[in-house]
Amino acid sequence: MTSTNCPRCGGRLARDNDSGRCAPCQAAERDRLSAPPVVPESFWEHEPVRQALASRHLGRVIRAYRYHPYHGRNPLPQSVVAGWLGITQAQLSRVENGPALVHLDRLAHWAALLKIPPARLWFALPGEPTPTVFSGARVEEGGSTNRRQFHALAALAGIQAGGGLDLLTAGAEPPPNLGMEQVRYAASLVDQLRSADAAVGADALCDITMQIHRRLSTWAEHAGYSRSVGEALQSALAHLAIQAAWLAIDADRRPEARPYLNEAIARARVADDARVEVRALACMSLLLREDRPGEALHCAEAASRAAAGWATPRLTTLLHLRSAHAYAVLRDTFGFEREMTRARRAFDGGSHEDDLPFISFVTEQEVTAITGLSYLALDRPDRAAACFRAITASAPDAYRRNRVYSTAQLARASIRQGDVAGAARAATAVLPALRQVRSGRTIRVLAEVRSGLNAHRAVPEARQFFDMCDESRA
Structure with a gap:
């Protein structure tokens, strides 16, 4: 197709036609002010649209939709698309350029309005199977097929928890009562996910971890348990939420991480588990350090206060590293150097028998990496x-x-x-x-x-x- 063809139907344009559309398509386009047009399947193969969908950011998808050549030489105005979505032009501008939407009802409603094919979405439309993305493959929840797929994906993720995985598939009923056996099972999944993450990275684990989190949270909502089991269960679910948040960060799906961390902090406080709360605050500091370094610094300092009196040298090192990087992003060289000195002094204290399992990644290489990232933030690339x-x-x-x-x-x-x-x-x-x-x-x-x-x-x-x-x- 050349520039002298209509991008919508492929018909030849007259030489004096400067609208970018043939007459029949211009007539059909008059209806677009009231509702989105019906677009062909090839519409969604346009590279900017594909990239926007891959970013899991509906605002970027809408922007790519508006600028698609299918609509002619000029993009659809924001005011027109905003009218379809039931918002103002200014609100649509914030949706396109701001953080990714996380409200599922709005995501589903707008995706349905724009007629985005369900198979291309990272969430489920009403009445559609829930998609689960794992290693680039899409897996539908529900039924015996899902059970086999879930076991296969869990094995790929390095999760070897035996028959207990049956409880995590979409059609499984939660147990009527929970004991410490189920709590230990939940804790073992967190440990295995952490080990798999160190080896294969977050993209292969993020969605399956979120699915596991949903299923175990359903246990807690519907099953009965004693007070002691309940506190242990809250701590285990908080650890799982933190793991899901970290994987979302590493998978570059940062907007999805904060709700998990907020949940983890709430569960830790219900269980009166200061160690879990400190871990959640440390992860929150990591999440916020690029966009909200001041808030990231407050989280690291809050974690240090909560850990006062029992923090091991490795945990103390991590919290000073979090503060150091936040100071670097704030361009506070003195604060950065002070916190890095404290971090290295604590690191020299070595490992400890009371080190929490998640702290094992705080090695000499991690300290050096945070130092390098901080120098980048301070414009010292050398x-x-x-x-x-x-x-x-x-x-x-x-x-x-x-x-x-x-x-x-x-x-x-x-x-x-x-x-x-x-x-x-x-x-x-x-x-x-x-x-x-x-x-x-x-x-x-x-x-x-x-x-x-x-x-x-x-x-x-x-x-x-x-x-x-x-x-x-x-």
């Missing part, structure tokens, strides 16, 4: 690159996902330094690892590096990177 280069040169530890992320950050720091060849080499090293370790955060960093390298395709290392990208896509 020192950041030195930190990330030290990580890639050191012996690998058990956290392969973190190492891949640090290598991507080395490419990012190098491109900011002006070291094009070094950035391209680091970015090229990340590509094979992303086939096994899928992390949305890492992919986002790599996309930034790719954009920075785009003007340097003549450099041999950059050319090799782009060639490898093309091979991966193929």
Whole structure:
């Protein structure tokens, strides 16, 4: 099709037609002011629309919808689409440019209005099966097929909890009464998800973890249990919510993380479990440090106060690292250096028998990585690159996902330094690892590096990177 064809029906346009539409399509388009048009299936294959759907951000989907060539040379006005959705033009602008919507009723209503095919959505429309995305495959809930699929996906995730998984499938009835056996089962799932995450990254685990969380929360709502079991169950569900939140962060689905952390803090307080509350506050600080560094700093400080008197050296290290990075984003060099000094002093205290299981990732490489990220926030790419280069040169530890992320950050720091060849080499090293370790955060960093390298395709290392990208896509 050429520029002299109607983008809607493919018909030839007259030479004096400057509207971008043939006369029949212009007539049909007059009805668009009252309702969205019926679009062909190929409409949703347009690359900007596909990317917007992949981002799980309905505002971006709406913007890509408005700018689709199907509507002619000019995009649909915000005022028109806002009228379809029952909001104002200013509200639609905030939806398109603000954080992703998380209210399921609004997501479903607007998706149905725009006639987005259910199979392309990351949530269920009313009357449609609930989609669960795992390793790029879509799995429908319900029935015996779901039970087999759930077991297969759980095995891929590294979850080996035996017949108890039957309780987690969509059609299973929650047990009428809960005991410590079920609580221990829930805790074992959290441990296994944590181990799998360190090896394969969040993209392969996020949705299945959220599904497990929904099922176990249903247990707590409908089953009976004693007070002691109830407190232990609240703590276990809080740990699971924190795990789901962390996976949403690493999968670059940050708007989905905060409700889980809010829930975790509430459950921890119901159970009077300060250790779980500290973990949730530390994760909240991580979530907020880029967009709300002041609030992230408050969360880290609140966690430190809650942990006073019992925090081990490794936990103390983590909380000072959270504060240090927040200070760096706030461009407070003195605060950053003070907190990093405290973090390294605490880290020198070594591991402790009372260390909580989740704290095991606080290694020398993690301390160095946070130092590098902080130097990037302080516009010191030279020192950041030195930190990330030290990580890639050191012996690998058990956290392969973190190492891949640090290598991507080395490419990012190098491109900011002006070291094009070094950035391209680091970015090229990340590509094979992303086939096994899928992390949305890492992919986002790599996309930034790719954009920075785009003007340097003549450099041999950059050319090799782009060639490898093309091979991966193929």
